[in-house]
Amino acid sequence: MEEEPNRIKLIGYLEESLPAEEMTRLEEKLRTSPRWREVLKELVEEVGSGDYSLATIWQRHRLTCASRERLGAYLQGGLVPDEADYIRFHIEVVQCRRCQANLEDVRSQVEVSSQSLSENVSARRRRFFETSVGYLRHE
Ligand SMILES: [Zn+2]
Known part of the structure; x- marks a missing residue:
């Protein structure tokens, strides 16, 4: 077709x-x-x-404008190429103010959430390490 x-x-x-x-x-x-x-x-x-x-x-x-979910997926590379093109065109060429503002907003949230995710991971790793050290000491 x-x-x-x-x-x-x-x-x-x-x-x-x-x-x-x-x-x-x-x-x-x-x-x-x-x-x-x-x-x-x-x-x-x-x-x-x-x-x-x-x-x-x-x-x-x-x-139409992209939803915040789509913008989030766009930022994280989770869209099929056609849809990503569409959003890129809409934002960079058409310069839709609303989507530009939303994208900035979503971007800052994505950054915050991936930052706290890596904080969680290192806290977990530290706890795990401390626990292992504890075990070692007791043995
Ligand atoms: Zn738009």
């Missing part, structure tokens, strides 16, 4: 904001798929009609 045209990537293509290999992949798509060309043409017409901005296209196509 043919891959559905990905508007997010096509916008990135128009803006030339994609990594080189992704640009090449999309060029290939556009060369071989009438459907992809059609969607690109629509996007270009939006450019021509003068109300083109990433924000309006984003809204028009209901490219």
Whole structure:
């Protein structure tokens, strides 16, 4: 089955904001798929009609903001590449303020929780060590 045209990537293509290999992949798509060309043409017409901005296209196509859970997974590398691309594009290219703020917030929480996790681990290790030393002494 043919891959559905990905508007997010096509916008990135128009803006030339994609990594080189992704640009090449999309060029290939556009060369071989009438459907992809059609969607690109629509996007270009939006450019021509003068109300083109990433924000309006984003809204028009209901490219929604990421939830905090998804942002957390994004930070920890737990998303499939397409979804990670989507969020990266949304935050870095579209520069959605709301998601940027949420991402910062989630990032600080992730840092705190992984810090306290490693504190827990070293406390546990220390207790284990002290206990072992205790056993050794008693023997
Ligand atoms: Zn957003």
